[in-house]
Amino acid sequence: MMNYKSILSLLLLAVTCISFAQQRPDAKKIKVTGKVIDKMSSQPLEYATIVFENSRRPEMVSGGITDSKGEFDIEINAGTYNVRIEFISFKTVEYKQRSLQDNTNLGTIILSDETTALEGVELRAERSTVEIKLDKRVYNVGQDMMVKGGTVSDVLDNVPSVSVDVEGNVSLRGNENVRILIDGRPSNAINVTDALRLLPADAIDKVEVITNPSARYDAEGGGGIINIILKKGKNQGVNGTVTVTVGEPENTGITGSFNLKSEKFNIFTTQGYSKRNSPGNSMTDSELLNPATGETIGYLDERRLNSRIREGYNGSFGAEWYLTDNLTWTNTLSYRRDTGGNPDEVLFYEYDADRNFLGTRRRFNDQLNKGENVEFATNFTQKFKKDGHQLNVDFSTSINRDNDSSAIFDFTNQITDNIQRQNKNLVQLDYVLPLTDDMRFEAGYRGDFTDVVTDFKVATFDDGADDFLPDPRFTNIFEYKEYVNAFYTQFGSKISKFSYLFGLRWEDSNIEVNQLATDDFNNKRYNNFFPSAFFAYELSESSNVSLSYSRRIQRPRGRFLNPFPNLSSNINIFSGNPDLDPALTHAVDFGYLKRWDKVTFNTSLYGNKTDDVFSFIRRESGDFVDGIPIILSGPVNLATEYRLGFEFTLNYSPYKWWRLNGNFNFFRNETQGEYAYTNFQDEEVVIDLDNVATGWFARINSKITLPYKIDLQTNATYNAPQKTFQGRTLGVISANMALSKDVLKEKGTIAFNVSDIFNSRKRIMETNLPSINSYSEMQWRERQINLSFTYRFNRQKNERDRQRRENGEDNGDFMGKP
Missing domain, CATH: 2.60.40.10 (Immunoglobulins)
Known part of the structure; x- marks a missing residue:
């Protein structure tokens, strides 16, 4: 290569x-x-x-x-x-x-707006699925048949530069240190990964990918920011869309988006119900070793079957009042509820050193889930006489409750209860002052205040008492408080074809990590400056070059910090580290953008340096279950990580009936550090974490208009093998396909899609430790087939959000909009 x-x-x-x-x-x-x-x-x-x-x-x-x-x-x-x-x-x-x-x-x-009825209207142009801008890429979900009936996770996995692994973890350019926003605000969910799987794709308008954000954005996320924009009706009068979906494995759902707009107000709502069954599976074949001699002492094959069932409702209702010609007040109330279960069966097949079969053990975990979330958000937008002079004031508050309970049947029967409660409040002010037509000043404040309490209980059946008794080894109340106050300012100007933007952000972080069961209280308070600088030069009307720098932060949260593990497996146990420090990143990006009549090409060379980066390590605990060593995994702060990468995105329309877009990303990671611990034999073990790994992934998407105006969309993604400091991940290719046809005089659309055509989307890993060598495959969700029908009333298929700029969605995009 x-x-x-x-x-x-x-x-x-x-x-x-x-x-x-x-x-x-x-x-x-x-x-x-x-x-x-x-x-x-x-x-x-x-x-x-x-x-x-x-x-x-x-x-x-x-x-x-x-x-x-x-x-x-x-x-x-x-x-x-x-x-x-x-x-x-x-x-x-x-x-x-x-x-x-x-x-x-x-x-x-x-x-003039095309107000003619849909019958007889010739749609001369269709917004491309991917819009490439100098400072970000915008993925328009409404044009993508591939995600009909899916979730936000499916949407993100089709976005250029973005990957979603089989466990739902989102990465940007191969970097999982990414900040996910919804309508410009951090997600209020306790578990963002689960929330992305619950939110229906049909509720999403577009996704913005910002690889190197300026100082006006939250400094969280060393790898960049992904901003998910929800649908909000803006058309005059009464209009909306309804999408109904059925699928196999079971996937039924209905999502509707409606709005009523007049000169004085706009009322909008999105409502959605879904019921999904996402069966998955995993396997791990392990060779057990004597750590002292390295000889094989046995084998253990683990097989797991999951049946993740989720039934959920997502609803939002909003009202936008035009109090004056220049003052707008918007209020939105959102509610989410979901219930589900995950019957998890694990079979262990044991063998001796000569591969002679010794026996089988079964572990069954009957897990139930219930979650509820309420959020209220309000916004004031005041425009002044001068074009672009604007003040935005935002406030949001949310309450989130998640309850997971399990009944585990093994050689020891156990029940667990995991109750999580989160309160989150956000206050934000953004002020923009154009000094001249080509010069702008910005300033703002952001306060983000989060309280999370995790009450985790484990009870083990006691034969003598003939009852379940609390197990203090795993029972704890874990409290996490994060209060962040931030101020920022930016100044930018354009001189002929040259543009620049300088920014400085200051964030004060006050973090409390408390373990109430063990009376272990920790407080970490720190403040940091986050400078940013952006330069752009227009080579011509259709090409630009840019250079940017920013400093970013990643704060450890949730399961990264909680030392009390879960019990999904009693021989592979994850445990958080309450002493984790934040990781700080310096990011540099050099970009080039070029447009031709049928081609848009965007490429960038980027580099990151991250101090105190945290990553997952695996080690022996010293405990055994029937002679099988228990392996602990969890995050630790390493020394330094260097990341260098190159990527390009290409949009190409060779004919009116055929559109192509592709994305390629190559990166090199170098980690320098070591981890030391004392094993059960009171010996110090030093794990050398120095590692150099290269990886790349590529994605290509094709959309073709067939005869009878049938649209065919296909895509394929390949994630190349990658070396880790304790093994390697193997390469995986996957593909999706979709067909759609407009009906009812283009008021309706029928879409048929197949996600993971070859049922090949897995995470395949090889792990090598002194006491164990293992090979594992994990498939979160098997092949999915969906059929959906979308009906539009008083709304055109390729609706443009007329008031996008009036409502401030483009504020802050100062530079590089050729």
């Missing part, structure tokens, strides 16, 4: 060749300028498309798009053109046989 330097060189060479091939040195060059606005709101339209079609040679097409001010400045060859100005869901404006011989200003072009 070529190294990343060779790949980068070839790509840059290809880009250069294509750029030179497009030049015609003998033709007279002229510039065509103008501005495009929305007729109803008089707001500028960003990303409107301007197409110049040579009237004599129609195959000769050029053009460009508008910037954040709705303006365009496009260089073309002098000649006679048919000029079209297009935007999704707007009527196209066209100038036929327009002679353009000298620099020309087309003036202000006004586009």
Whole structure:
């Protein structure tokens, strides 16, 4: 395999060749300028498309798009053109046989919303599934048939640069230190991984991927930020969509999104119900060793079957009042409830050193889950006379309750009860002041206050008492409090084609980690400065280069800190580390973006240096179950991690009926550190954690319009093998497929999709320790087949959120919007 330097060189060479091939040195060059606005709101339209079609040679097409001010400045060859100005869901404006011989200003072009009934409307353009911008990538969920009937985890696993492993852990560019936001706020769920599996994909509008955030964003997440934007109706009048899903294994659900909008208010709601069965399985084959001699003393094969059943309801109701022309007040109330179970059966097959069968043990864990969440959020947006001058005030409060109980049947029968309660409050102020048209100042405050209490109880059956008695080894009340106050300021400007943005964020963290059963109280208080700097230069109307730096933090939470383990397996036990320190990251990113008529190419070279990074280690506990050693795993702070990577994303539309997008990411991790502990024989064991690992993953997505307007979408993902300091993970490939057809005069859509066609999406690992060598495969969810029907009333298929900018969703995107 070529190294990343060779790949980068070839790509840059290809880009250069294509750029030179497009030049015609003998033709007279002229510039065509103008501005495009929305007729109803008089707001500028960003990303409107301007197409110049040579009237004599129609195959000769050029053009460009508008910037954040709705303006365009496009260089073309002098000649006679048919000029079209297009935007999704707007009527196209066209100038036929327009002679353009000298620099020309087309003036202000006004586009009207396409209000004609769907019957007879020709949809001239469709927003691409992936929009590539200089500072972030936006994945538009509504265009993706692949995730119909799925969850947010399925959505994220289709987003460029993002991977979701079989256990639901989200990583960005191969880095799991990522911050997940929902509507710009941290998720209020206790377990974010579980919450992503419960939230239906049909409730999601789009996903923003920010690989190197500026100082205005929360400093949490050394790998970057993923912002999940929920649907909020904005269309005038009464309108909405309803999606019904059935699937195998059992997957039934209905999700509806509705809104009622007038000149004075907008009322919107999203309601969803789902019932899912996600069967999974895992296997681990272990060779048991004598740590002193290394000889084999036995074998143990473990087989596990899961049947994860979830029934859930997600609902939100919101109202947006336009108190004045410049003041908007929005309130949203959300409620989530879910119940489920996870019958977990584990079979252990034991063998001696000569592989002679000794016997079978069975362990059955009947787990029940129940969760409930309520959140209220309010927002005031005050706009001032000057365009872009704005103040946002946000407040949200939430209460989350999760209850997991288990009945474990083994050679010792046990019952467990895990009750978690979380209260979370957030206050945020953001102020934006444009000093000139090309200069802006920002400042803000954010207060994030979280209290989590975990009450974990274990009782073991006592034959003498003929009853279940509390087991103090595993019973504890664990309390986690995190109070973070942050202030930030930013200043940015644009000088000709050069832009810069400097920011500084200060966060004060007050953390309490308390174990009430053992009277162990810990307080960690620290404050940090988080500077950021961004530079961009426009090489042309369609290409940019950028350089950015930021400092980030990752605070350990939840199961990372709680030392009292769970009991899903009594020989492989996970235990948290209450003494973990936060990890601090320096991130640098160099990017290049280029657009052609049919191709958008975005590439970046990035590097991270993380101090006190924490990772998982496995070690012998010194205890045995029927002669089998119990292995403990948990996180520790290592010394330093260096990460260097290269990635590119490519959007290509070779024909109107075919769109392709691909993403490739290569990274190299180097860890320097060691971990020492004293084993059960009172011997000090030092684990050398120095490790150099390379990895890469690639994803390609294809969408084709077949005859009879049937859409076919396919994608494939490959995660390459990767070495770890205690073994390695093996390469895995998976693929998905979907078909869709519009019906009822494009008011309805039928979609059929298959997730994990080859049933190959697993995590495959090899682990090597002094006392054990093991090979394991873990499949969280088996192949899923879904059929869904979506019906739209008074809403177009390719609806554009008219008031996206008016409601502040683009605030802070100062730079690099070509």
